[in-house]
Amino acid sequence: MRRILLLLSFLAAIGAGWAGYWYLGGFAERVADAQTTPAHRAEAAIPVVLAEAKRMTLPISFATIGTVQPIASIAVTSQVSGIVSKVAVADGADVKEGDLLIEIDARLIDTEIEEAQATLAKDQANIDKAERDLARIDKLLAGKFETQENAADAQTALDLAKATLQSDQAALHNLQVQREYYSIHAPVSGRIGTVPVKPGSTIISGQQASPIVTINMFDPIYVAVGIPQKLVADLAEDKAQGVAKISLTVPGRGETREGAVTAIDNAANAATGLVTAYATIANAPALLWPGEIVNVEVIFRDEPDQLTVPDEAVRTNQQGSYVYAVDAQQRAHMKPVTVARNVRGMTVIASGLKEGEQVVTDGQLLLSDGVQVSVKQAMGTGG
Template sequence: MAQNLYKKRALFIVGAVALAAVAYGSKATWLGGSTTAQTPPRPRPVSVAIARAEKKLVPIDVDAIGTVTPISSVALKSRVETTIVDVHFEDGARVKEGDLLFTLDARQIDAQIAQAEGTLARDKSQLALAERDLKRYTELIGKGATTQVNVDNAKTATDTAIATIQADQAILDNLKVQKSYTLIKAPISGRISAASVKVGNFVRPADTAPLATINQMAPVYVTFAIPQRVLSDLRDAMKAKQSSVLATLPGTGKSETGTIAMVENTVDPTTGMVTVRGIMGNERELLWPGILVNTTLTVRSEDAVTVPSVAVQRSQTGNFVFMIKDGKAHVQPVTISRTFQGNSVIDSGLEGNEDVVVDGQLLLSNGTPVEPRTRKAGA
C-alpha cells in the first residue's frame, strides 16, 4: 500500500509541474505579446479614375422637337385651257429660277395674235388717211376754200383712229401675255415634285391639283416651341444677336446651325409655350421639308464650374462628389443647376481645378486612400 501511495504522489507532482509550465507559458505570451506583435498593415489604396473640375463658358440651352418647313413653296398651275406639249424636268430634280418646266399648246393663241396684228395694221392705215384729210382741210380753211365743219370732222376721224389703234394694241398685248402662259417657268429655285400631268393631258385654270410643286430648300425654316419662362432671355439674346439654334437629325448626329428668324407674338395659354422659328442655311440640303428634328436653342453663355456627370453621386442628403485631396477621397456636397453635353454645371460646392472621382466610387468612403489612374478615352 505504501508503494501505491508513493506512485500517486509522484503522478500528482508531475501533473502540477506540467500545469505550472503551461501557466507560465501563457503568462509570458500575454505579457510579451504587446511588445512582439507587428503593427497591422495599412489598407491598400483604391484605384480610381479622376477628372478635373473646369470653370469655363457654358451655353444655356433649351431642347425641343422642331419641324422643317420651306420658306417658299409654289404650286404650279395652268392659266390657259390647252394641252401639255412637253415636260422639261425629271421628277424630284433641282430647278433654278427661270428654268422652263412645261410647254403648252399655243397654236390657238398664235392665230389670235396674227388676227390682232392684222387689225392693228388696218387701223393704222385708217389713222394715216384721217391725218392726211385733217392736214388738207386745215390748209384749205386758211385759204377760205372749205368750211370749219370739214376741219372738225377730219379732226374727229383722226382722234377716233388713234383710240382704235390703242384698243388694238391692248388686245395684242393681252394675247401675248396669254401666250407667255404656255411656257411655264420656275418662279423660284428649289426641288420640284413629281409632275401630276404628262404630255397630251388637257389642263385648265379650274384644276384643283397643281401640275407640280417647288419647295425652296436653302434656306429653310425650323419651327419649334419653348417654355414662356425662356422668352425674356431669348428676346434679350436676339437684341444682342447672341441667340442661335442647332437642328439635328435624329439617329444620325448630322446637324445644321442657324439663327432665330421670328418669335410668335402670343403665348399659347393652354400649354404655356411660345412658337419660335429659326432660319437654317441648309446648303447641303440636310434638312428636308416636313421632317422632325431635335432642336437646341442657345440663349446665352455664362461662366460656370463643370464636372463630368458620372462624377456626381446621390444620397439622402443630396448630391455629392468624391474630391481627391492629399491622396484620399473626401465627400464634397455639391448643388447641380443643369446638365450640358454629359457635364453637370455646379452651382455651389466646387470652385474649379479640383480633382474628382469619375470611376470607382463604389469602393470609396470619406477618407479612403486612393490611387489615381488614367481615365480611358471616351469614358
C-alpha cells in the same frame, strides 16, 4: 479477421492525420491573414479616374426635338386650260426661280395675237390717212377753199383712229399676257415632287384645278421647335439681340448645323402650351428634308466663366448632390455641391467646389470619406 481490423485502424489513422494537417494549415493561414489587417499592413488604394473642375463658356440651352419645314411650299397651278405640249422637268428635280416647268399648246392664242397685230397695222394705216386728210384740209382752209366744219371733222377722224389704235394695243397686250400663262415657270427656287402631267394631258384652270407641281424651298430651310411658355420671353429677348440660335445634328450624318432664331409664332398652342419658334438653317447641299424630326438644342445665349465638372462626377443621395474631391495626399473627400444646370455632358456647379479641384468621375462606388485612392486612366484616352 484480426488483420482486417488492423488495416482499418491504420487507414483511419492516416485519414485523421491528413484532416489535422488541413485544419492546422488553414488555421495558420487565417492567423497570418489576421496579422495583415489594416492595423498590420498598408491601406490598399482604390483606383479612380479624375477630372479637374474648370471654368468655361457654356450656353443657356435646352434639348428638344424639332421639325424640318420648307420656308415656302408652292403648289403651282395653271391659269389657263389646255393640252400639255412639253414637260421640261423631271420628277424630284431641283429648279431655280424662272426655270421652265410646263408648256401648254398655244397655237390658238398665237393666231389671235397675229390677228391683233394685223389690226394694229390697219389702225396705224388709218391714222396715217387721217393725218394726211387733216393736213390737206388745213391747207385748203388757209386758202379759203375749205370750210371750218370739214377741218373739224378731219380732226375728229384722226382722234378716233388714234383711240382705236390704243384700244387694239390694249387688246394685243392682254393676249400677250395670256400667252405667258401657256409657259409655266418656277416661281421660287427649290425642289419639285412628282409631276403628275405628261405631254398630251389636259390641264384645267380655276380654283378646283389640281396642282401641276409642288415646289419646296430647300435652301435655306426652317426648323420649327416648340418653346415652353415660361421661356418665350427670354427667347424673344435673346432673339432681338441676335444671339438666340438652334443647333442640330443631321440625321445619319453626324454633321452639325446651326441657324439663328428668325421668327416666333404669335400664339401658344392651346393643347400643348408651347409656342413655335423657327430657325433658318443653311441647307446646301440638301441634307435636311421637309417633314424630318430632328434632335435640336435651343441656345438662348452663351454664359462665360461657368465652373464645370463632367456629369459623371456628380452623385446624389438623400441630402442632395455631392462629389468626391481628391486632395494632394490622394485621399477622397465627399463634398456637397449645388448644381446650377446640366449642358452638353457638363454640370455647372453653383457652390461647393473651387476651380482646379480634382473630382472623381469613375470609381465612386468603392469610396468613402477619407479613403486613399490611386489614379487610373479613363478607358479610350490612350497611354
